[in-house]
Amino acid sequence: MSVQVINSKEAAALIPDGAVIALDGFLGTDVPEEILENMRARFRATGHPKDLDVWHASGIGDGKDKGTNNFAEPGMLKRLVGGHWALAPQLQPLVANNDFQAFNFPQGVLSQIFRDAAAHKPVQLNTVGLGTFVDPDVAGGRLNEAAKASTLVNKMQIHGKDYLAYEVPTPNVALLRGTYADENGNVSFEDEPLTLIATSCAMAAHNNGGKVFVQVKRVVKAGSLKPKDIRIPGVVVDYIVETENADMTKQTTDTYYNPDFVEANVVKPKGDIDLPLNPKKVIARRASFFKKPTDKIVNFGIGKYPETVSLVLDEEGQGSGIITTVEPGTFGGVPLGGGDFGSAIAPEATIDEPYMFDFYDGGGIDITFLGLAEADVKGNVNVSQFGPKIAGTGGFVDITQNTPTIVFNGTFTAGGLKEHIEDGKLVIDQEGKFDKFPESVQQITFSGDVAYANGQKVFYVTERAVFKLGKNGLELIEIAPGVDLNKDILDHMAFKPVISDGLKEMDPRIFREPPMMKQAG
Known part of the structure; x- marks a missing residue:
């Protein structure tokens, strides 16, 4: 030997x-x-x-x-x-x-x-x-x-x-x-x-x-x-x-192996999707509108908001034909979260991680849905460091700098935020303790200037406001029904964003059941 x-x-x-x-x-x-x-x-x-x-x-x-x-x-x-x-x-x-x-x-x-x-x-x-x-x-x-x-x-x-x-x-x-x-x-x-x-x-x-x-x-x-x-x-x-x-028999952070993760003939039916109508679903619904019918290669980041976009697309009948990718190397299947993030049930293909990033770097993804921790006046996003807490970038920088359309998703404030949907409107029961739109982010994980110079389309979707990246940074383009522009949005931002001349109310169908079954465009 x-x-x-x-x-x-x-x-x-x-x-x-x-x-x-x-x-x-x-x-x-x-x-x-x-x-x-x-x-x-x-x-x-x-x-x-x-x-x-x-x-x-x-x-x-x-x-x-x-x-x-x-x-x-x-x-x-x-x-x-x-x-x-x-x-x-x-x-x-x-x-x-x-x-x-x-x-x-x-x-x-x-x-x-x-x-x-x-x-x-x-x-x-x-x-x-x-x-x-x-x-x-x-x-x-x-x-x-x-x-x-x-x-x-x-x-x-x-x-x-x-x-x-x-x-x-x-x-x-x-x-x-x-x-x-x-x-x-x-x-x-x-x-x-x-x-x-x-x-x-x-x-x-x-x-x-x-x-x-x-x-x-x-x-x-x-x-x-x-x-x-x-x-x-x-x-x-x-x-x-x-x-x-x-003798380890199941793949988790402690163990080894789950056949569902490596065998293409294992089919796990998702069953009926029944998502409650709440602010998380509102965010995911609005974010899903940015996916065009021609967007077939899709990346969903880790976290409850990006992952909910995937579920909403399926519930609304928009999920067929999508090939999901996860950065460590899987195409297709059912991507998993939690301790099994990175793996997928019955993937169509699994490749080495460096080649997946070759695919990403070359613009192989059509659209990506990622989390939104904080964004500033220039459209910069931070998801990697908050005071002494180091999260790290993971594949966030690689993906966001090479994907034509980027949709960031998250609540407008954080820390004890309580909201509900009533009569087709957003009701804020208790405001979050932490505002997520500072003048400057603590760490630049995504550069708005670089994205704008590269001609990327970038959107920031929350339950009460939607922004896009413009020449002068963050631009407010939509607000939710039931929301006050000054009290509920501008008063919780450390800067005043550009307000679009075409500022409009978010599509009312987002705030109502049953499922819309059709994108609003």
């Missing part, structure tokens, strides 16, 4: 101090959790491995103690460059205390950067991130003072056009998870919902003289795996780590 079969404790003991780690995973999918947990246990016992430089593309964890939370020990990290941070709350106090250098780069950029690392390319050139907090003219993706010790992104021009030049890491350790490994180290992924960046990470570490560790359910005989099921060839694998819990 050209590879060694070891257990997760032995794997953790082989990670050197100062390692540059390429880590794969999406929430709990494909995460080598046993290796990570044993690394943390080893550090607590011995102080090693320390000063780690960890790079990962997606959010990895359960929002409690799994995934990248395993690095939340003072001194264990030197730097962490991640695409999403909300799932690792244990890291956030360490970021605030400047215990290590913390960076947040777009998920797509990071998913593609490991391919560049495998090919020994010095930088990755990309327009993704221009005008946002990732831009070196803004914050360079830095999340704390400690990160000022490093510069990982610069700006340059090619043929008169601005690009961001992201520094490419040189990983010497890859930590990955597959389904089975044969005796030659070839790793299959037939039971994994996603393939993510495993191939790229393995090749990046191998080609930089490093070691590749792959956690699997068990080792099988050489030649027993189908060649096309193998996503990591054995020639780049050094250690196969057999899990101590090979």
Whole structure:
């Protein structure tokens, strides 16, 4: 055998101090959790491995103690460059205390950067991130003072056009998870919902003289795996780590495998959709109007408002013919939320994550529906950082900078907001404590200036007002029936938006049952 079969404790003991780690995973999918947990246990016992430089593309964890939370020990990290941070709350106090250098780069950029690392390319050139907090003219993706010790992104021009030049890491350790490994180290992924960046990470570490560790359910005989099921060839694998819990049978943040996520012939009927008429449905209904019949490739972001748009389209008879995509690599099927976000029931196709972002970067999506946390006078949107709380961008920057039509969705205020629909009107029972339209957002995750210059169509849909992105920033184009322009809208904005000469009331059908069955246009 050209590879060694070891257990997760032995794997953790082989990670050197100062390692540059390429880590794969999406929430709990494909995460080598046993290796990570044993690394943390080893550090607590011995102080090693320390000063780690960890790079990962997606959010990895359960929002409690799994995934990248395993690095939340003072001194264990030197730097962490991640695409999403909300799932690792244990890291956030360490970021605030400047215990290590913390960076947040777009998920797509990071998913593609490991391919560049495998090919020994010095930088990755990309327009993704221009005008946002990732831009070196803004914050360079830095999340704390400690990160000022490093510069990982610069700006340059090619043929008169601005690009961001992201520094490419040189990983010497890859930590990955597959389904089975044969005796030659070839790793299959037939039971994994996603393939993510495993191939790229393995090749990046191998080609930089490093070691590749792959956690699997068990080792099988050489030649027993189908060649096309193998996503990591054995020639780049050094250690196969057999899990101590090979009987996992359901894919969640804790476990392994659900056949519905990987088999196309599994059909899960949605049943009758019966959404109550409430402000959430009003937002989703109005947002759905922006989808044209020619918009076939659709992306729905995570969160109750974007996900409700998908349900409304089905309820209103507008969902047929739509192909949904989710950034870690699925086309079609029924996209899932919560701890299974990223996976889909009976997907039509699943591809590697870097290729999905190639598709996105090239304008492959027709329209996207995303969450709205806060927006400012320029039409900038922040979904990534709120005071000391770091959410991270995920694929938000990649998607919003390359999709022709963007529809942001969310309530007008937040924090204790109570509303209901009565007699075809919106009734505000209790106003939210927090206004979501400041003069300037805390962090620019979406740049209104860049979007306007690129000719994108951008809309901001709330239950009481609809805005569009215009030449001079946010422009109010519609208000809900029953709403007072000054008391309910302008008084809760830190700036006065441009008010359209054609300001009108939102379509009254949005506020009534039964289902409309027809878009209002």
